[in-house]
Amino acid sequence: MSMFQYDFMDNAFAAASIVALVAGLVGYFLVLRAQTFAGHALAHVGFTGATGAVLIGVSPLWGLVSVTIAGGILMGFLGEKLAHRDVAIGIVLSMSLGLGLLFLHFFTAYATQVTALLFGNVLGVDLPTLRALAVLGLVSMAGLAVISRPLLFASLQPELAEAKGLRLRLLSVLFLAIVGLATAECAQIVGVLLVFTLMVGPAAAAQKITSRLFAGLTLAVLFALIEAWLGLTLAFYSNWPSSFWITALSSLIYVLCLLAASGRTRQHAVGA
Amino acid sequence: MMQADKAAACHGLRIELGGRVVLEHVSFAIEQGEFVGLLGPNGAGKTSLLRVMLGLLAPAAGQVEILGGSPAARRSAIGYVPQIRTNPAGLSLSARDFVAAAAGGSRWGLPILSKSDRADVEQALDLVGGAALADRPLGSLSGGERQRLLLAQALLGRPRLLLLDEPLVNLDPHRQRDVVELVQKLQRQYKLAVLFSAHDLNPLLGAMDRVLYLGGGQAVIGNVGEVINGPVLTRLYGSPIEVMHAGARIFVVPGAQP
Numbered sequence: 001m002s003m004f005q006y007d008f009m010d011n012a013f014a015a016a017s018i019v020a021l022v023a024g025l026v027g028y029f030l031v032l033r034a035q036t037f038a039g040h041a042l043a044h045v046g047f048t049g050a051t052g053a054v055l056i057g058v059s060p061l062w063g064l065v066s067v068t069i070a071g072g073i074l075m076g077f078l079g080e081k082l083a084h085r086d087v088a089i090g091i092v093l094s095m096s097l098g099l100g101l102l103f104l105h106f107f108t109a110y111a112t113q114v115t116a117l118l119f120g121n122v123l124g125v126d127l128p129t130l131r132a133l134a135v136l137g138l139v140s141m142a143g144l145a146v147i148s149r150p151l152l153f154a155s156l157q158p159e160l161a162e163a164k165g166l167r168l169r170l171l172s173v174l175f176l177a178i179v180g181l182a183t184a185e186c187a188q189i190v191g192v193l194l195v196f197t198l199m200v201g202p203a204a205a206a207q208k209i210t211s212r213l214f215a216g217l218t219l220a221v222l223f224a225l226i227e228a229w230l231g232l233t234l235a236f237y238s239n240w241p242s243s244f245w246i247t248a249l250s251s252l253i254y255v256l257c258l259l260a261a262s263g264r265t266r267q268h269a270v271g272a
Numbered sequence: 273m274m275q276a277d278k279a280a281a282c283h284g285l286r287i288e289l290g291g292r293v294v295l296e297h298v299s300f301a302i303e304q305g306e307f308v309g310l311l312g313p314n315g316a317g318k319t320s321l322l323r324v325m326l327g328l329l330a331p332a333a334g335q336v337e338i339l340g341g342s343p344a345a346r347r348s349a350i351g352y353v354p355q356i357r358t359n360p361a362g363l364s365l366s367a368r369d370f371v372a373a374a375a376g377g378s379r380w381g382l383p384i385l386s387k388s389d390r391a392d393v394e395q396a397l398d399l400v401g402g403a404a405l406a407d408r409p410l411g412s413l414s415g416g417e418r419q420r421l422l423l424a425q426a427l428l429g430r431p432r433l434l435l436l437d438e439p440l441v442n443l444d445p446h447r448q449r450d451v452v453e454l455v456q457k458l459q460r461q462y463k464l465a466v467l468f469s470a471h472d473l474n475p476l477l478g479a480m481d482r483v484l485y486l487g488g489g490q491a492v493i494g495n496v497g498e499v500i501n502g503p504v505l506t507r508l509y510g511s512p513i514e515v516m517h518a519g520a521r522i523f524v525v526p527g528a529q530p
Contacts, residue, residue: 149376
């Protein structure tokens, strides 16, 4: 019996494909800029947004999206001020999760929504959500396409980029807004707690095994797609949660790339 | 003050950082094709002066002209080698992609290089002897090799003035000589004006035409012999300074209190 006989599986595959594409591309730059923590943090504050939206009767996706984008913009503006403030950041993040929990407490009818928000519910994606994901995915990829060239320059050589007239703060704000959007999308598939797995895992694995920019971007997308598709397939046949399979595959691919990379350096050392 | 024939001209500059005066009454001009060493102890204001010349820091007083225009208007004519970062991003990227990121990097859009941009990148890599490094990841390169890549980035777009911020920091003496010789070769080959900052003048002896010395919040410019001597530096610092010669090397040391 094919899993594609079910509409919910079709939707799940379509949603996971869109999100994997966005996460792979955005994640590549996130890893390159060593800002992976931002993705994690935005997902946490997004939880407050999603639960707050449920409380006031709005779709959790829109609560998630607006709060993660706003959070990204704020992070971009604060910039350097946030560096080395890990305690303050940690307190804000746990506060966000706590607040989200409180919102849910007031809305006990939606108890299942907690797990869905925290760990994702890709099998529950309906057609309107799929359409929303497609539009949001297009917006974030278009945004990334516009800023990717100066973003790369500013990430690698900020002083030189500034001297050539680039506005570093503006770029950082725009990029983190895009990260916020991508985070909200990822959360639909794997949940706010596991955003790291789709956004950072594939991109970090890709950067382990290639030093070329376009090969890296392609591999990041490819890994994310494989993890999403294979994760869904395994979930369908095993009846285990898809988020579990996606995290397991993400870790597996990362470890394999790590091994491949260390094998390559050893070869270099012997050859030299 | 219009000095279009000069590579750079500063007149009566005062530079303040957070309300504190770093440099005052700074006036000098750099001729086209001239190699000027920017010397002075750490914290003397070398980086601040370079930032003013790049248009990144507005002077509290005075004017700066680069090739007869404002720093912002001459942006594309200035090549800049910033201080090497201790914790750079993109260590997994290849040297070629690292250099290429600076080629037209301030334009919006996808990071896809035109044919001429690609040719520029290869040429810049060749000029700094970096062709053999091109496919290696940044993280596997030594400090001296990375310094070459920064120089390659600065050469993109054929600048006429090259500003280098402490490129010799953390390099052993042998590599320091390589970098200075490379910059000197480029200066001669392309009639580049060079302002090369360093806190030790010895690696630059023989390469620089003149020295711009910062100290005690002031600046003095001239030939090495005119500037690096006890009376001039003592006047600059307002406290006794001795200049000692050991073979071909020169040392600036605090003098004995009278």
